[in-house]
Amino acid sequence: DVKVTQSSRYLVKRTGEKVFLECVQDMDHENMFWYRQDPGLGLRLIYFSYDVKMKEKGDIPEGYSVSREKKERFSLILESASTNQTSMYLCASSDPRIQGRTEAFFGQGTRLTVV
Amino acid sequence: SQQGEEDPQALSIQEGENATMNCSYKTSINNLQWYRQNSGRGLVHLILIRSNEREKHSGRLRVTLDTSKKSSSLLITASRAADTASYFCALLPKTSYDKVIFGPGTSLSVIP
Incomplete structure (x- = not known):
């Protein structure tokens, strides 16, 4: 059974803290994604990685960075958390080698509250 | 924006009725996918339809794609209370090979 695991379901952090959100997939997928989800806005792509140490900015990368040192792990970093980063964060992975597929497998999400 | 737009934003139906959700988009696509999200959870992939396909079925789900109108619809037949969830269409644009x-989303409520 395929699995994408996010390290925390709920997280509360203080303004200005450095926050790490971890995501691990066990499917040997090349692509990994971080989205944030806010009411009425759907899922917005923060960052995307298509290989180890490779990354691309998504639609809303400001205030975030990412790290992919190993294929199975993709970390999202909030350099200095702010209240407007309170949101649901979703990690996903996909495999572009499967021609025409690209379905994404999602983790359960991390609900982050910045106070 | 390359984003798809679902319609309606919210839908409430009685158990046993059919639910239809629509997705319109503006860009050229490789494929279009539908996902489901139960409250407070991650998304689950339901069905993928390629740009050269017009209709696809999976159990009680039927998806259509009209690339000339840049629109897709998701039909859930004989709905159940357990179908209550949010449903998202997702595009794989031709200009972005891997980014979905x-x-x-459409919020569906199925009333028992």
């Missing part, structure tokens, strides 16, 4: 773009 999600719409804002």
Whole structure:
């Protein structure tokens, strides 16, 4: 059974803290994604990685960075958390080698509250 | 924006009725996907339809794609209370080989 695991379901952090959100997939997928989800806005792509140490900015990368040192792990970093980063964060992975597929497998999400 | 737009934003139906959700988009696509999200959870992939396909079925789900109108619909037949969830269409634009773009979603409530 395929699995994408996010390290925390709920997280509360203080303004200005450095926050790490971890995501691990066990499917040997090349692509990994971080989205944030806010009411009425759907899922917005923060960052995307298509290989180890490779990354691309998504639609809303400001205030975030990412790290992919190993294929199975993709970390999202909030350099200095702010209240407007309170949101649901979703990690996903996909495999572009499967021609025409690209379905994404999602983790359960991390609900982050910045106070 | 390359994002798809679902319509309606919210839908409430009685158990046993059919539910239809629509997705319109503006860009050229490789494929279009539908996902489901139960409250407070991650998304689950339901069905993928390629740009050269017009209709696809999976159990009680039927998806159509009209690339000339840049629109897709998701039909859930004989709905159940357990179908209550948010449904998202997601595009794989031709200009972005791997990045899937999600719409804002339709919230479906199925009343027992």
